[in-house]
Amino acid sequence: xxxxxxxxxxxxxxxxxxxxALVERYDRALEHLTGKHTxxxxxxxxxxxxxxxxxxxxxxxxxxxxSGVNRQFILLTTDQKRAPLLNATFSTNHDILxxxxxxxxxxxxxxxxxxxxxxxxxxxVMHMGDPQALFDIRTIRIEADTTSGTLRHATELTGxxxxxxxxxxxxxxxxxxxxxxxxxxxxGDITRNPVKLTETEFEQRNFWTSHFGGLxxxxxxxxxxxxxxxEKSGLDDLPIKYVFDFSDRNRIAKFLDYNDLVxxxxxxxxxxxxxxxxxxxxxxVIDTAxxxxxxxTGLTRADLRRLARQHHSRLxxxxxxxxxxxxxxxxxxxxxxITSDHPAYFYTLxxxxxxxxxxxxxxxxxxxxxxxxxxxxxNKPVFYRRYMTWSDAKKDYVAYFLSREYQVDKAGAxxxxxxHEPDMTxxxxxxxxxxxxxxxxxxxxxxxx
Numbered sequence: 001x002x003x004x005x006x007x008x009x010x011x012x013x014x015x016x017x018x019x020x021a022l023v024e025r026y027d028r029a030l031e032h033l034t035g036k037h038t039x040x041x042x043x044x045x046x047x048x049x050x051x052x053x054x055x056x057x058x059x060x061x062x063x064x065x066x067s068g069v070n071r072q073f074i075l076l077t078t079d080q081k082r083a084p085l086l087n088a089t090f091s092t093n094h095d096i097l098x099x100x101x102x103x104x105x106x107x108x109x110x111x112x113x114x115x116x117x118x119x120x121x122x123x124x125v126m127h128m129g130d131p132q133a134l135f136d137i138r139t140i141r142i143e144a145d146t147t148s149g150t151l152r153h154a155t156e157l158t159g160x161x162x163x164x165x166x167x168x169x170x171x172x173x174x175x176x177x178x179x180x181x182x183x184x185x186x187x188g189d190i191t192r193n194p195v196k197l198t199e200t201e202f203e204q205r206n207f208w209t210s211h212f213g214g215l216x217x218x219x220x221x222x223x224x225x226x227x228x229x230x231e232k233s234g235l236d237d238l239p240i241k242y243v244f245d246f247s248d249r250n251r252i253a254k255f256l257d258y259n260d261l262v263x264x265x266x267x268x269x270x271x272x273x274x275x276x277x278x279x280x281x282x283x284x285v286i287d288t289a290x291x292x293x294x295x296x297t298g299l300t301r302a303d304l305r306r307l308a309r310q311h312h313s314r315l316x317x318x319x320x321x322x323x324x325x326x327x328x329x330x331x332x333x334x335x336x337x338i339t340s341d342h343p344a345y346f347y348t349l350x351x352x353x354x355x356x357x358x359x360x361x362x363x364x365x366x367x368x369x370x371x372x373x374x375x376x377x378x379n380k381p382v383f384y385r386r387y388m389t390w391s392d393a394k395k396d397y398v399a400y401f402l403s404r405e406y407q408v409d410k411a412g413a414x415x416x417x418x419x420h421e422p423d424m425t426x427x428x429x430x431x432x433x434x435x436x437x438x439x440x441x442x443x444x445x446x447x448x449x
Contacts, residue, residue: 001384003399009376010384011052013083014044015076022076025147029074029116030054032147034063047083047097049074061087067127068211073097075117075144078109088381091208091359092140093121100142103199111146119144123204128211135219135239142200151197206356208363210381216363218356221259227252229366246367253340261360262349266329277326280347281308284319284370290394299397317343318370347371350418361418372398373406377414 004010017023020041026049027038036058043053048064048071055061064072068089081101085094101108111117123137145151167173205220214229217240225242228235232245244251256262266273282304289307290296299307308315321344324336338345346367351360358378365371365378375383387395 001387003395004384004387007399007403009399009402011044011086014046014052015080015083016042016044017051017076018042025116026074026076028147029118030063033072033074033118033120036063045074045076045080045083046086047080047094047101048072048085049076049080050086052086065089068209069125069128070123071121073119073121073144075101075108075112075119077112078105081105089210090204091362092202092204096121096140096142096202096204099202100144100197100199104197107197111150115146115148115150117144117146131212131215131235131238134209134211134215134217137204140202140204142197142202144197144200206359208359214366216359218255218259218359221261221356223255223258225255227255227363249345250340252367253345256349256360261352261354261356262364263352265348265350266325274326274329277322277329279373280368280371281319281322281326283372284315284322285311286372286394286397287370288314288316290391290397294393296393296397316370318347320344322347357418373402376402377406 001010017026018041023038023041023043026045029049031037038051038054038057040051040053040057043051045051050061050064052061055063062068064074065087071089071093078101081098085097088094108117120143122141122143123139125133125136128134203220206218208214208216212228212230212235216227216229218225218227219240223242224240225244226235226238226240228243228245230245232243232248235243242251242255244255246252265276282301285304285308286296286299288311294307308319321336321338321342324333325338325344325348327333328335338348346364347370349364351357351364354360361374361378365375366382369375369382369386372383375386387398390398
């Protein structure tokens with residue numbers, strides 16, 4: 001993984017913790033949550049406060065995520081909201097933490113100026129014993145406070161202030177007044193600077209989880225389903241109508257279509273769409289060439305075309321399907337009929353502009369493993385797992401490509417690949433005509449499988 005780390009493609013955007021004050025606060029919060037301590041004086045943390053270096057030190061990379069549920073977190077700075085979430089067991093956890101920090105940024109900024117904020121993403125499930133437990137998770141509640149209990153003291157003080165204002169003889173209650181003074185010293189002046197966190201409850205209905213081999217759970221759609229990355233055996237008797245695995249290509253295609261979760265990459269013929277298709281084809285050529293032990297150093301587009309011609313008989317069907325689509329887009333060739341049975345089918349899709357966009361793109365990335373760029377962007381755990389099995393030549397090429405073509409302009413690359421992003425003017429991109437989408441999209445093929 002050294003190539004990826006050196007190029008900022010792994011453990012990127014983590015928050016560096018090096019000042020003695022922040023290290024001391026982190027250690028105090030770590031002891032508060034887990035009873036453990038760190039001897040490190042320099043480390044990096046993700047959005048939840050998890051540190052790979054401390055995980056190594058403790059010999060426990062789940063020290064803030066035991067059993068993979070009810071993830072704990074340590075906030076030293078609101079800048080953590082820009083960091084990734086490592087070792088995620090639920091796809092919703094990063095979004096929940098980001099929304100929590102955004103909604104309470106001013107309060108958290110004030111709290112973390114003097115102390116660490118420690119907390120937990122709480123649900124009703126403490127242990128993932130069987131898949132049924134996934135359906136018992138409906139609401140995630142965030143419980144958080146500073147290690148010195150600032151919020152707890154502020155809540156108690158608020159109640160005492162109300163008593164003082166409403167009870168007749170409160171002026172003469174020395175015990176009440178003494179307690180208020182004591183708490184004010186711990187929580188500050190809550191009348192001028194009220195300390196209270198808002199938006200601490202979040203629904204979790206559609207999500208991915210790493211439990212049970214990897215599951216995509218779609219409950220809040222018109223036609224609910226569960227999709228398993230592994231075999232679906234053992235997933236019977238769940239409170240959801242449909243259960244698929246990746247061998248059920250036709251059924252997954254119908255599910256995505258019926259719920260309007262996907263759209264074709266090519267909404268209209270054009271160079272941008274053609275470039276995306278060409279890049280997907282290049283990745284397939286690279287995969288085939290690396291399997292043949294070829295030197296991939298310094299390959300140009302002309303080199304890739306030459307390799308494709310020389311080794312066309314070895315290229316998988318995904319390449320032929322995308323090649324036909326590219327010919328249509330660039331040269332007005334005949335429309336290739338790519339049904340959901342075709343290996344190239346899911347390569348022709350991207351997530352539609354819905355609240356489930358990121359989850360669907362994550363699923364599509366796992367269904368299109370040869371597209372290394374989409375896999376890296378949308379499903380890093382699978383990308384890293386597959387990366388470790390590649391030849392050194394392929395690792396070199398992929399690390400170089402991603403650092404050159406993606407890392408330098410992440411926002412632009414995401415917009416080009418997945419769309420739905422406003423341009424610099426803030427205007428929403430024009431939606432292509434519906435008849436063009438029907439003409440280009442393989443929806444008729446889905447309906448006939």
